[in-house]
Amino acid sequence: MDNGWMIEVENLTKRYPGRVAVAGVSFTVARGEIVGLLGRNGAGKSTIMRVLSGFMPATTGTVRVAGYDVFHQADEVRRCIGYMPENNPLLRDMRVREYLKFRASLKGLRRAVARERIDLVLQQCGLMDVQKRIIGHLSKGYQQRVGLADALVHQPQLIILDEPTIGLDPNQIRAVRQLIKDLGGQHTVLISTHILPEVEMMCNRVLILHEGEILAHDTPDNLQQIMSQGGQVIAEIVAPQDELHACWESMAEVEQFDLSAAEGEYVRCALTARPGVDLRPQVYALACERGWKLRELSRSRYSLEDIFVRVTRTDGEET
Amino acid sequence: MRAYLTLVRRELSSFFISWTGYIIIAGVVFLIGFSFASLLRGLNAEATPVPVTQLFYETLYFWLVLLIVAPLITMRSFAMEKATGTYETLMTTPVGDAQVVLAKFTGALVFYLILWLPLVACIWIVRLYSNDPSAFEPGSVATTYLGIFLLGCLYMSLGIFASALTRSQIISAMVTFAMGIALFMVSFLGKSVGAQTSWQSRVVGYFGLMEHMRDFAHGIIDSRPVVMSLSLTAFFLFLTWKSVESRRWR
8 A cells, every 4th residue: 555655646637616716637755755735716626635634535546645545544544634624723722832742633633642742843833932821912923833733743644734824924925834844864754835935945946737627747946947948038238239249140059149238338238049958058168269358148037927817827827 | 422422512512602501591490490380370360279390381481481592502502613613624624423412402402401400499499488288299299390391402403403404503493493492382282273082183292292291291201102102203303314414425
């Protein structure tokens, strides 16, 4: 049963009345990975997570978590999963420690074990100082950490977090991200978000979802590399404009160029290379050869954000 | 089992953490006290051979408490969890659906029974100040409480079922109230159905809550009402269980 995959999703489809939320999605997640599900609102992220957590079944397709079938072995699956749903619902009238005790007991932890685990997660999530406070009176950042602590308390193999940083201020976001990053290695983490830098910072792998389908599936770096091929090179050079003009025109690798005056005597050249070509060494060599002064030489990499927009937009235009 | 007890404790404490529980208790104490006062006035005017317990329940306050309090107690159980989203965190823990339903029911029932404790005090006061020790017969008090318990089971299960159907507490309360009133009205129907022997009147007779309660207050335990309320309770709990489970077949 156990073949090293933490999550195996095969042809998962989920239909709601009158709407297909997820259409034939397949992917796998290895143990110890941090994987980000990226997509616009309504792309099917939460639906996939709900199916994974065993809250609702798939319409068709099989989903396995740690080798257990999510539908037929729901209890085993629930024991392996720490799940924090969207908007982090908590029993707001309880105190932090009391809530974690309650949750630990529901998850079947024995009292002594629970006490130990609660102390640990309180520390891990930085909740030691507020453990006696009522959850509803805490700031949103703290509440989010309580949700995380709840997801962690029974030492699950897989942690599923649905938009864990939504509605937090930048400092709180940073803290929560660091926490999630620290979880990698010992736990497998699946997070969903529509905030791109988050994925870039935390995840080993990204799944880009759009209208219920997976559009791209790779590491953030690879995605950037692939998508940035044919990116623009910017060079600021001191040279007569017509000379530059002739030079770029004669270069076979340059598909397109644009010259504009920068401050001082510099000319700003925006060069678009043919796919798969890095122009920078050639530009440098050329400048050395002709004795031009070169001030800037950079390739604009697409951020994940551009990639996301490009991927989801192309799809939109096709349909 | 441990998860069940944890859930029951949580259900109960949620009544006492928020104001709702205290407001309900205050309302019920007021109603019971009111019926007690009017009862004493009646007893002062003339002696009666009817047991005190029956007098208590025969004032309409008793039914008022049952009909109004049942929706108030049960409306939170599932509807609130659905509305706040905690339903999702609850249902993704390794706790069975049936356990959750039973725990919600037990919590509501225990709270309901706590509500009726002041009645004991009232009856005790009557006994203390009346010269007649037969005013307080432990047997008939016990059967009265059995009746209160059985009716509570029935109405709590009904309310829990209504609550499991919706995410709005108000709708849940209204559905419970409507179904509760309908069930209660059946006993009035009995009078208009006609001949005592017709099958209609026998069917209606099985559901005549007022008649059942009168028996209990007299100290009579008839098996029919016991079976009726317990089986209806089981039926509603079963429906609740299935409706909770239904998210897995939709």
